[in-house]
Structures are given as C-alpha cells and as structure tokens.
Amino acid sequence: MTNNDRGLSITLFRYIFTEAAFSFLVAFLFFFFIFFINQLLLMAEEILSKRVPFNQVMLLLLYSLPAIVAMAAPFAALVGILMAIGRLSSDNEVLVLLASGFSYKALYLPVIVLGLGISLLSFIANDILLPIGTLEFGKLYRKILIASPALELESNTVKRFKDTMIITGEASGKNIDHVIIVDRTSDGERRIIIAKYAELRINQIYGNFTINLYNSFMQTFKDSNPMDYDYVRSKLLQYSISQNSLSQVFGSLGPREMSSADVWKEIKKKQNIINNKIENKQMSLFEIVLSMENILRQGDIEQPNRDKLYQKASLFNKEVNSLKDIIEDRNLKLYKLEFYKKFSIPFGALSFVFLAIPLGLFARKSGQTVGFGFGLLIAVVYWALLIGGQTLGSRLGYSPFWAMWLPNIMAIVIGTLLGLERIRQ
Structure with a gap:
C-alpha cells in the first residue's frame, strides 16, 4: 500500500x-x-x-x-x-x-x-x-x-422496614387512615397491629419517627402455635421506627447495584453454600435409602414394618423435592442473570x-x-427479548x-x- x-x-x-x-x-x-x-x-x-x-x-x-x-x-x-x-x-x-x-x-x-x-x-x-x-x-x-417520613408512607402502599411491614390507607400529609403493621417483637413473636387512624411524629434528635395509632388493636402469637395468642385494644398506641430500620430501604445493595466483580464473588459464595446443602441433603437421602433397604432385608413386610416403609418413602419424596428447590435456587439465578446482564x-x-x-x-x-424508525423498532424488540429472557431465567430455570x-x-x-x-x- x-x-x-x-x-x-x-x-x-x-x-x-x-x-x-x-x-x-x-x-x-x-x-x-x-x-x-x-x-x-x-x-x-x-x-x-x-x-x-x-x-x-x-x-x-x-x-x-x-x-x-x-x-x-x-x-x-x-x-x-x-x-x-x-x-x-x-x-x-x-x-x-x-x-x-x-x-x-x-x-x-x-x-x-x-x-x-x-x-x-x-x-x-x-x-x-x-x-x-x-x-x-x-x-x-x-x-x-x-426529615420527611411521609415521603415513604404514601396512600394505599405497602412498605418494608427491616422486619416491619406497614400497609397504609389514604394519607394526607402526616395523617393516615386505616393502618396495618406486621412485625416481630424482641421475643420473636409475630405481631399484627390495626389502627383506624394514624399520625406521624418526627424526632430529629434521635433520627427516628413515631406513628401515633388511634383506636388500635394489637395481637401477638408464636409461629409454632398461632392459636395461642394475646391481644389488646388501645385508644392510643405509639409505634417507633428507628433510623437503622429506615436504612434497610436502601441499606443493602442488590446485584443490580453491585459491580460485576462483587456480583461474581456473591455468586461464588452462594454457590458454595448451596453445594454444602446439596451434599447434606444427598447424605440424608442416602441414609433414608439404607434404612429402607434394612427394612426390606428383614423379609418381614407385616403392618409395623410396612408403615415404617411408607413413612420412609414419604420422607424420601419430601427430601427429593427439597433437593430440587435447593438446586433451583431462585436467588442465585437472579444474581447470575444480573451478572450476565452487566x-x-x-x-x-x-x-x-x-x-x-x-x-x-x-x-x-x-x-x-x-x-x-427501524432503530426504534429493533430497540423495542431487543428490550422485549431481554425482559422475556429474564423472566424465563428467573422463573422457568432457563440458562x-x-x-x-x-x-x-x-x-x-x-x-x-x-x-x-x-x-x-
């Protein structure tokens, strides 16, 4: 040249x-x-x-x-x-x-x-x-x-703050009609609070806000025994949410907000945890199979042993389904999807x-x-394929x-x- x-x-x-x-x-x-x-x-x-x-x-x-x-x-x-x-x-x-x-x-x-x-x-x-x-x-x-918690507690919304879920009705400024709060007490009990009317109070010094709940009803119970519960009615109940709880709204980054290197580290960490769970579950299945084999080797399939065999078979099926859920871990798939999407x-x-x-x-x-014109059309198709692929990957196990x-x-x-x-x- x-x-x-x-x-x-x-x-x-x-x-x-x-x-x-x-x-x-x-x-x-x-x-x-x-x-x-x-x-x-x-x-x-x-x-x-x-x-x-x-x-x-x-x-x-x-x-x-x-x-x-x-x-x-x-x-x-x-x-x-x-x-x-x-x-x-x-x-x-x-x-x-x-x-x-x-x-x-x-x-x-x-x-x-x-x-x-x-x-x-x-x-x-x-x-x-x-x-x-x-x-x-x-x-x-x-x-x-x-500074303005009313920003988060809007009309007809469901908000989560750490272990707390707040469901609101119509809101006007700092006043809210019909509030439902679901959380856990310090003892680990489930708690449900229902109030006809609520008012927000801000504490700038301690960085938290209080919800004054009027004409409220509160019920607490344990997950292990929901029929054993306590309840109380009150004309005024004060419910406080700390700054640490508020930070949970943006406190932990999801895979979308991480760098690709950080997402890959999380994938490796989650994969190791899942591999350990799979090994433990496989050992459990192996032990169930051995116990079933011992029952069959006895040659006595009378009613007591037959019931034991049925129980072991039922437990085996449950463990197999549990193993499938572990292998198809949805959270891990979401991280992988975001990694490749980056x-x-x-x-x-x-x-x-x-x-x-x-x-x-x-x-x-x-x-x-x-x-x-062609570019806009192809862009729409491309975006639809991405959304479709993400749905298939997260819900149907697609690669x-x-x-x-x-x-x-x-x-x-x-x-x-x-x-x-x-x-x-």
Missing part, C-alpha cells in the same frame, strides 16, 4: 467514524432525554409532591445519571449507526466507495471501532459509576426520608453494529429517517447466560447473514 493509499484510507476511516459518531450523539441525546424525563416524572410523583428542597432533587437526578447513560448508550448506537449508514447509502456514497476500489472492510472497520468504544464506556458507567451513584442516591434518600447490555452496542450496517445499506432514500446474551447473539448472526448477502449482491 502506497503512502497515498494509506492516507486515503485514514481519511476515509475518519470520515465514516465521524459520521457515525455524530449520528450516535444525536440518538444518544434523544434516548437520554427520554430516560431523563421518565426519571424526572418519577421524582415529581414521589419527591417533588412532598416539597423536598430543589437542590436535593437535583442531587438525586445527578446520582441517577449513570443508570440513564448505561441504558441509553446501546440503543443510541443502534439507531445512530443505522442513521449514518442509511444516509451514506441513500446518498450513493457507499456506491462511490466501492467503485473507488475499497471493500466493505473500509465501511465496517470504523463503525466496529466506534461500537466497541461505546460498549466499553457503557460498561464503565454500568459497572463502576452505577454502584457509586446508587450508594449516594440511597444515602441522600435516607436523609430526606428521616455485560450483555453494554456490549449490545457492539452487536448492534453487525445488524445496523447491512440494514442501513438497504436504504434507498431518506436513509436517516428510515434508519431512525442465565442464554437468557441475557441470546438477543446479542441473534443480532450478530442475523446481521452477519444480511451482510454476507449484501456483499454477494
């Missing part, structure tokens, strides 16, 4: 890369605006209506940005690249490129580099910035919650490259408009890897086939 050819290739690379990057930026601003407005509406419904200070609302929005960026980038890559390639194709620039002696490699290479860069940036936002933003969001939300969504931008280029090449006129990566693999396979067909033509 001569210096002139090399220089022309670099110029062409920059041109296509710049065109695709600009279209990506336009699409990214569109998706960012959509997700940002959605977050703002949620804030308006949950926080702004409770007269939370404006600066705190802005901070909450700031801490929400990593999640918005992580979600907007892959879809913006799809729509942006479709728009860019569609314009190049409809303006016959791709035809000129091929007629000048360049191959489709000159078109694919800069767009693949762009897609890889977008995927890496999206992964960083999802794996590093998102956990940090979530932690800060939780800290600020707890601070707001301590990679599949960011690198969806790269997989979309292989689909967007051949689809954009089929554009004949109004390439950007057609690319934008977490395939549940999260199948949409990307489909995009690459379909895009590669379309690309080969386009090259053949």
